[in-house]
Amino acid sequence: MPIDWQLAAVNAVRDETPTVRSLTFGLPSWSGHRAGQHVDLRLTAADGYSVERSYSIASEPERVGEIDITVERIEGGEVSPFLHEVVVPGDRLEVRGPIGGYFVWEAELGGPVLLVAGGSGVVPLMAMARHRARAATGIPMRLLLSSRGPEEIIYADELDRLAGPGDGFEVVHTLTRRQPPGWTGYSRRIDEPMLAEVLEPLGTGARAYACGPTALVETVANGLVRLGLPPDRVRTERFGPTGT
């Protein structure tokens, strides 16, 4: 069944990092989504030239009538620079969704849950973390997030807040290029020993969701299977080309 395009209103824009921005869309025919799903965006020029891109939904399903997407500005890109530099609140954009039924987590699925992301791969996982918080289930959930430096951590403050109460949500950062003075956390790319340490408190009964560049996701998915997770409990979403 085809999903119709609808005209979303840009209700707000918010810079998350120097190169990452969130946009809030008001949806006239909001149907609810599941954490992990994405929407398509269609941009059309005056002469009919048109492009489409898919973006993960960052917001939790509990929010009614609007969704957030979070977009990293890709240098030389066709769509992300437009979303960063041209779009302002009050604009309208064509949106279609929600889409996707596999890379999703809902509180009813239970836990424990391991989330692993590189850079803007955190976006669909953030929808899961936000959903977990709103559902108030106390399901154990750990997020391992790889960022280049402290200023490039997407949702940094909110992640701190979500982990604050100590109700079962924890964040483990690795900063691969620049670390703040006194940093005692990980400072390397995600590898199998790191996965083993982060997975350990959750055990091999965990469900895992990995999202990020292909190379990172490949490392994570293969590593988690070697560490004992059944392959069908490891769900992945990859972006960027591979094999090039």
Place this chain on the structure above:
Amino acid sequence: VTERFVTRGFVGRREPTTDGSGMSGEERRRRTPPGQYLTDGFPVLSAGPTPRTPLDRWSLTLDGLVSKPITWSWTDFLALRARDWVVDISCVTKWTHLDMRWRGVSVDTLLESVELDPKAAFAIASCDGGYTTNLPLADVLNNQAFVAFEYDGASRSRRSMAVRPGSSYLAATSGRAPSGFAASASRTATSPASGSRSATTTAATNGSRSGTPVTRRPPQRRTR
């Protein structure tokens, strides 16, 4: 949205991307289905860990509305009559790669080994990882679909492309399978490129989408 909505301030990029094929930007644009963007890469879109099935445990089974089910081992399968195919892939995740070069076995060749029940009207393909996809047999027969085992001449490739297929399965049915193939993650019977699966890959035919990278369109001549 019925009428075309123009996005305020959007111009877009029009310069033709080049792929070294000698194809003009105009031709590439003409051959790109609506909403798709062109890539010369091979994005990995597996929805889970890359399957690591050893080749000695690989199998391809053809059953369903056939006289007698048949199973090929990897060695059996490679002994079947193979040929080159040049086809486009258009993935539901919006990338299109034109003129991908494959080597593989036509589904017609596989069907020569069985007697197909006249009631058979659809084919379901499933494979390692739990994906399935289904197609009307009319869109499969007559060299419209193949099971590929090599991409872009594995031996000539810049990167060595190991073929690491998982176990595969093809069934003929008389009824439509429960899931529509245009909407669901699709499945290929083999996996090219260092174990990657074309999990959500779909093949485009005249702008429409089918659910599988097993191609639905007749092979086309590549102009050189």
